[in-house]
Structure formats: C-alpha cells, structure tokens
Amino acid sequence: MSDKQAENLYAMRHSLAHIMASAIQHLWPDVKLGVGPVVEDGFYYDVDLGDGEQLSADDFERIEAEMQKIIKAAEPFERLEMPVGEAVAWAKKYSQPYKEELLNDLQRSGTTVAKDLDSAELGLAAEGDSKVEKVSFYRNGDFTDLCRGPHVESTGKVGAFKLMRVAGAYWRGKENNPQMQRVYGVAFATPKELRQYLDMLEEAKKRDHRKLGQELDLYVMSELVGSGLPIFTPRGTVLREELAAFSNELRQRYDFQKVWTPHITKKDLYEKSGHWAKFGDELFLVKSQETSDELVMKPMNCPHHTRIYASQPRSYRDLPIRYLETTTDYRDEKTGELGGLNRVRSLTQDDSHVFCRHDQIETEIDQLLACADELYATVGMKLRVRLSYRDESDAYLGDKNLWESAQKQLKAAVVANELDYFEQEGEAAFYGPKIDFMATDAIGREHQVATVQLDFVQPERFGLEYAAEDGSQGQPVMIHCALLGSIERFLSVYIEHTGGKFPIWTAPEQIRLISVNQEPETLAFVDSVVQQAKKLRLRVMVDNSNESVGKKIRNAEIWKVPYTVVLGEKEIAGGEVTPRVRGDMVVKEPPRSYTVDEFLKTVANEAKSRVSKTSL
RNA sequence: GCCAUCUUAGCUCAGUUGGUAGAGCAGCGCAUUCGUAACGCGCAGGUCAGGAGUUCGAAUCUCCUAGAUGGCUCCA
Numbered sequence: 108m109s110d111k112q113a114e115n116l117y118a119m120r121h122s123l124a125h126i127m128a129s130a131i132q133h134l135w136p137d138v139k140l141g142v143g144p145v146v147e148d149g150f151y152y153d154v155d156l157g158d159g160e161q162l163s164a165d166d167f168e169r170i171e172a173e174m175q176k177i178i179k180a181a182e183p184f185e186r187l188e189m190p191v192g193e194a195v196a197w198a199k200k201y202s203q204p205y206k207e208e209l210l211n212d213l214q215r216s217g218t219t220v221a222k223d224l225d226s227a228e229l230g231l232a233a234e235g236d237s238k239v240e241k242v243s244f245y246r247n248g249d250f251t252d253l254c255r256g257p258h259v260e261s262t263g264k265v266g267a268f269k270l271m272r273v274a275g276a277y278w279r280g281k282e283n284n285p286q287m288q289r290v291y292g293v294a295f296a297t298p299k300e301l302r303q304y305l306d307m308l309e310e311a312k313k314r315d316h317r318k319l320g321q322e323l324d325l326y327v328m329s330e331l332v333g334s335g336l337p338i339f340t341p342r343g344t345v346l347r348e349e350l351a352a353f354s355n356e357l358r359q360r361y362d363f364q365k366v367w368t369p370h371i372t373k374k375d376l377y378e379k380s381g382h383w384a385k386f387g388d389e390l391f392l393v394k395s396q397e398t399s400d401e402l403v404m405k406p407m408n409c410p411h412h413t414r415i416y417a418s419q420p421r422s423y424r425d426l427p428i429r430y431l432e433t434t435t436d437y438r439d440e441k442t443g444e445l446g447g448l449n450r451v452r453s454l455t456q457d458d459s460h461v462f463c464r465h466d467q468i469e470t471e472i473d474q475l476l477a478c479a480d481e482l483y484a485t486v487g488m489k490l491r492v493r494l495s496y497r498d499e500s501d502a503y504l505g506d507k508n509l510w511e512s513a514q515k516q517l518k519a520a521v522v523a524n525e526l527d528y529f530e531q532e533g534e535a536a537f538y539g540p541k542i543d544f545m546a547t548d549a550i551g552r553e554h555q556v557a558t559v560q561l562d563f564v565q566p567e568r569f570g571l572e573y574a575a576e577d578g579s580q581g582q583p584v585m586i587h588c589a590l591l592g593s594i595e596r597f598l599s600v601y602i603e604h605t606g607g608k609f610p611i612w613t614a615p616e617q618i619r620l621i622s623v624n625q626e627p628e629t630l631a632f633v634d635s636v637v638q639q640a641k642k643l644r645l646r647v648m649v650d651n652s653n654e655s656v657g658k659k660i661r662n663a664e665i666w667k668v669p670y671t672v673v674l675g676e677k678e679i680a681g682g683e684v685t686p687r688v689r690g691d692m693v694v695k696e697p698p699r700s701y702t703v704d705e706f707l708k709t710v711a712n713e714a715k716s717r718v719s720k721t722s723l
Numbered sequence: 724g725c726c727a728u729c730u731u732a733g734c735u736c737a738g739u740u741g742g743u744a745g746a747g748c749a750g751c752g753c754a755u756u757c758g759u760a761a762c763g764c765g766c767a768g769g770u771c772a773g774g775a776g777u778u779c780g781a782a783u784c785u786c787c788u789a790g791a792u793g794g795c796u797c798c799a
Binding site: 161162163164271272273274275276277280281282286287288289291317321322328330333334380381382385386389406407409436438440441442443444445446450536537538560587621623624625626629653654655656657658659660661662663664665671673675676677685687 | 724725726727728734755756757758759760761762772789790791792793794795796797798799
C-alpha cells in the first residue's frame with residue numbers, strides 16, 4: 108500500500124467513526140460521546156447512552172442502516188476552527204461532558220494534551236507542543252465533532268465497513284473512570300478487502316488454539332482445578348517438551364548450565380529484588396501450618412538464580428556464568444485477563460540468566476539473538492524486535508545513567524545483528540530495558556514471544572560481586588532471556604500458526620499405522636513395525652480397530668497425523684510401505700514405496716533435523 | 724477487577740408464547756474382516772453449570788455464585 112492509500116484509508120476509517128457516532132446520535136439523541144479514533148483494521152467510538160442503557164450487537168443492524176443513509180447522502184465534511192473557550196461553551200451547550208472535559212484539559216495544560224492522553228489516538232485537534240488556542244471541528248450533515256481530522260471529502264467516500272462488537276471501556280482508559288461502551292467497526296477501501304479481512308478472521312477462528320487444543324487433545328481445563336490453570340494431556344506434553352528441549356539445546360551450545368529452584372520461597376527474596384513492591388498483589392501466598400513462615404509461589408526465577416551466583420565467591424575468570432531453567436511460575440492474574448493458554452496463572456518459562464562483566468555484554472547478547480533467530484526460523488515465523496525502553500515515570504529502579512547506557516547497548520546489538528526493529532518507551536521491565544521479539548504467524552498476526560533483558564538493578568540490590576583482575580570488587584550484569592517466553596503462550600501461538608499441523612519434530616503422533624484387518628498375521632506385522640519405530644524413538648500409534656480402512660484413514664486425517672501407513676497383505680508380502688503424507692508437508696509427487704526400515708529412518712532423521720517438509 | 728454476552732449428553736448443536744429434553748458424531752454391543760477421508764443395525768448416555776426465588780408447573784422468567792467468550796485495565 109502506498110503512503111497515499113494509507114492516508115486515505117486512515118481518513119475513511121476516521122470518517123466512519125464520525126458517521127457511526129452520528130448514526131448513534133440519530134437513534135439515541137441523548138448520547139454522550141467520548142472519543143472515536145482509528146485503530147488497526149478499523150475504528151471505534153466510545154459512547155454513553157445514559158441511564159445505564161446498553162447497546163448490544165442486536166442494534167448493529169439499525170446503526171449500520173442509519174450509517175448507510177448518511178453515506179448515501181454524501182454529506183461533505185467541513186472543517187471549522189474555534190477558540191478553545193468557545194469550544195468548551197459548545198460542549199456545554201450540547202451537553203457533551205466528555206468532550207468538555209477533554210477541552211478543559213486542553214485549555215488548562217496549555218500543551219496539546221494532558222500527559223495521559225495521546226492526541227493522535229483521541230483524534231484531538233491541536234498540533235505541536237505550543238499553547239493551544241484554537242481547536243478544530245468537523246461537521247457533516249447535522250453532526251459536529253471535535254476532531255483534528257483529516258477526513259475524506261464526503262460521507263459518500265468511506266469504503267466498506269462492518270460493525271463488529273461492542274465492549275465496555277473505561278473513559279480515558281482509567282479504571283476508576285465511568286465505563287463507556289466502545290463500538291468497534293472494521294473498514295477497508297474496497298468490499299473485496301473487507302471480505303478478505305473477514306475471511307482471515309474465519310481462518311483464525313478455525314485455528315483457535317482453544318478449539319484445536321480440544322480437538323487434538325492437547326490440554327484441558329477443569330473447574331475443579333481453577334481458571335488459568337491448564338492441564339496438559341500426553342499429546343500436549345510432547346509439544347511442550349519438544350519445544351523446551353529445543354530451546355534448551357540452543358543455549359546449551361553456548362554453555363548454559365541447567366539449574367533447578369523450588370516453586371515457593373519466602374517473600375523476603377522478592378522484597379530484596381524489588382518484585383514485592385511492584386507485583387506483591389499478584390503473588391499467590393502460601394501459609395505454612397508448621398511455622399510462622401509466609402511463603403509465596405514464585406512468579407519468576409531471576410532472584411533465585413542470583414542465590415546460586417552468590418553462593419560462592421566469583422572471579423572475573425569465572426564469568427560469564429550462565430544458568431538455564433525451564434520451570435513453572437505462578438501469577439495471580441486478574442480473572443478477566445485469563446484466556447486459553449494465552450494468559451494463564453501457571454506459566455512455564457524457558458528462562459536463562461547470564462551473569463557477566465560489562466565487556467562481555469555484547470557477545471552474550473549476540474549469542475542469545477542467534478538462539479532466537481534459529482528457533483523462530485525453525486518454527487517458520489518471521490521476527491522483528493521491539494526495543495523496550497523506560498519512560499519518565501517513576502516505575503523504574505536504578506541509576507538513570509546506567510539505563511541510558513543499557514538501552515544504547517541493546518540497540519547497538521540489534522543494529523549489529525541487522526534485525527528489523529522499532530523502539531518504544533514505557534515498555535521496559537522495572538529493572539532494565541528489553542529486546543522483545545515479535546513473531547508473525549502464518550496468517551499475518553504478530554505476537555510477542557522471546558525477550559532479552561539487560562539488568563543492572565538486581566545485581567546491585569542483591570550485592571552480587573566478583574573479584575576483578577586488579578583485585579577490586581566488580582559488579583556483574585544480569586542478562587535475562589526466555590526464547591519461547593511463556594511456553595503456554597508460545598503454544599497458543601504455535602498451535603494457531605501451524606493450525607495444528609505440527610511438523611514431524613513436534614507432532615505428538617508422528618506415524619499412524621492402520622491395519623487392513625484384524626488377522627493375527629496383520630497384527631503381528633503391525634507390531635513388528637511398531638517395535639522398529641520405537642527403537643528409533645518415533646512416536647507411533649496403531650489403529651487396528653474394527654473399522655473400514657477408509658474410516659481409519661479419515662480419522663488419521665482429522666488428527667492431522669503427518670504420516671499414515673496402511674498395513675495389510677501387500678505390505679507383509681513385499682516388506683514395503685507407501686506412506687500417506689499430510690498435505691502441507693508434501694514437496695514432490697507421487698508417493699512411492701519404501702522398505703519399512705528406509706521409511707522409519709527417514710522419518711527419524713526428519714524429526715532430528717526439525718524440518719517441516721517431507722523428504723519422502 | 725469492570726462492562727457485555729454465553730453455559731443443554733464426551734464433542735457440535737436443536738428445543739416454538741413457561742407444560743417436565745432431542746439429533747449427529749464419539750462410546751458400547753451385534754454384524755462385518757474391509758486397501759487410502761465416514762458399511763449397517765441396535766443400546767446406553769443429561770440434577771438443562773451450581774444455588775435461591777416467582778409459578779399449579781421453569782432448560783425457558785428473576786436474583787446470586789462459578790466458569791467461558793469479546794473488550795477495558797494489567798502483564799516481572
């Protein structure tokens with residue numbers, strides 16, 4: 108899309124927000140309007156119908172019909188400006204208290220907007236940081252709204268749209284503000300693009316990891332266990348363990364050592380690290396019935412790893428020291444935030460911590476970037492990174508100058524590795540800046556996955572030291588890294604990315620053997636193949652049920668098994684098999700026969716080399 | 724945590740204005756012994772999420788609780 112097209116699409120979406128607000132105002136004349144910005148794929152408008160009246164999806168048809176009327180009328184968008192004071196009077200006159208509040212803030216702060224407001228998002232009027240004197244309005248037909256534009260020429264030129272959903276949203280995103288109703292719409296320049304977008308949503312629905320998780324028997328939830336606490340079945344556990352093993356293997360190439368830490372600890376550990384002050388209300392508390400100890404479930408692992416480091420005097424020669432632990436943490440997330448595997452209360456991290464000297468930071472980060480690169484190339488997801496910096500708030504610990512240099516070092520590493528990156532303030536951890544990896548899945552959605560974090564704060568708080576070359580005491584730097592992130596979240600992404608069609612190396616079931624009949628000779632032959640496969644550590648399952656071959660093939664397809672092999676008289680006689688290959692893996696046609704040994708060894712090699720296509 | 728919607732058999736879903744629950748698949752049994760996406764017949768399976776209320780009568784109406792979904796807020 109050219110810049111010009113993008114601008115035009117933006118104006119269309121923005122104009123649609125106005126048209127929707129206008130339509131809602133026609134239908135509910137007393138509506139109080141909030142803000143109506145453009146968002147990814149569309150727009151929304153926050154409205155308050157008053158008296159607690161609620162919109163529902165059932166109202167969309169009426170609203171859309173009213174919007175179509177406005178569109179048909181092709182009302183021109185007119186821009187008008189007025190001094191802020193006059194604008195406040197306007198808001199009062201039309202009893203628009205939310206607009207009035209925005210305008211008052213605008214006037215009072217003297218700059219574009221109060222700090223918590225993003226003028227672009229709010230569609231606000233002023234530009235630059237200079238004192239605001241005038242604000243702009245846009246008018247179409249009988250509807251006028253505070254807005255900085257731009258808009259399309261007339262309501263007739265807004266492309267194709269669809270109202271999608273309505274949801275509660277706090278006024279200005281503040282939890283204690285009144286809750287308004289946010290009506291979302293998607294919009295595109297042409298009906299065809301809208302269609303494509305809706306098709307993508309359909310596809311996403313088909314791939315939903317919660318749906319596939321059930322269909323493919325990967326994990327279950329139980330009300331007896333609690334929300335946000337997924338339980339992994341044998342199949343799901345294979346996925347978890349294969350992925351974790353790969354993540355570990357990558358780092359073990361760089362001499363990371365596995366460690367192990369308990370899941371509960373005294374809260375003193377987190378008071379020292381600084382986590383208690385920041386996340387105390389999201390920790391699970393554990394009470395000892397024996398002593399007066401107040402324990403907590405660990406929400407992360409870095410403070411534990413500092414205990415291993417600190418357990419011995421360290422020399423500059425010992426560094427870097429690299430610990431690796433794949434372990435489960437527990438966080439008491441708010442119930443409304445839980446969903447599938449994406450956000451859980453028991454999350455497993457493939458966590459690692461490097462303790463190193465300042466002059467080793469660059470090499471260490473390079474190695475971790477290489478690990479992330481290889482992992483995501485293997486699973487077939489494109490990466491870009493977000494450099495997550497601090498902002499000016501007081502949410503961060505440690506010396507500001509150290510932060511500055513840490514942020515610079517992260518950026519330098521990212522640039523040196525020629526990674527596609529963007530920078531964002533306010534996304535850092537409280538103890539240091541991060542490189543956050545964003546992976547794009549098979550249907551174009553981006554997810555946050557791996558992370559590399561630089562930390563000067565915890566070494567200081569824990570008083571970590573090493574004996575430097577000149578005999579003085581140096582302080583190591585910590586580099587946190589998780590390649591998969593949370594394994595649960597990664598799985599949700601991975602399941603949707605693959606659509607449940609897992610490559611050989613992660614497939615819970617790699618080969619399904621189907622017996623043509625239940626004669627003893629057939630079953631014996633099937634069993635001999637199973638024994639050979641097991642020797643090669645292949646995950647093989649047998650379907651010798653009393654069903655038709657067609658039915659059994661169908662089942663194997665439904666379970667998305669990579670290789671399905673029918674075994675009967677022909678195979679027994681010839682000792683050769685003709686594997687049926689799952690559609691997405693095929694690179695060449697037609698299939699041919701292989702000796703059982705040749706077939707199994709090929710599959711074992713594919714698993715070992717983590718390929719996604721078949722070499723058969 | 725907040726707002727909205729939802730919860731009927733293992734799964735996917737029917738269930739008309741309140742009159743006491745139904746299908747397909749899966750499961751089990753019988754029959755069949757089958758060649759690359761569904762053979763047939765039969766059987767069993769539900770405190771309609773849980774609780775309280777309104778009513779002669781509640782899957783259906785009201786309230787509470789739990790869980791799920793979509794958002795908001797948050798994410799070490």
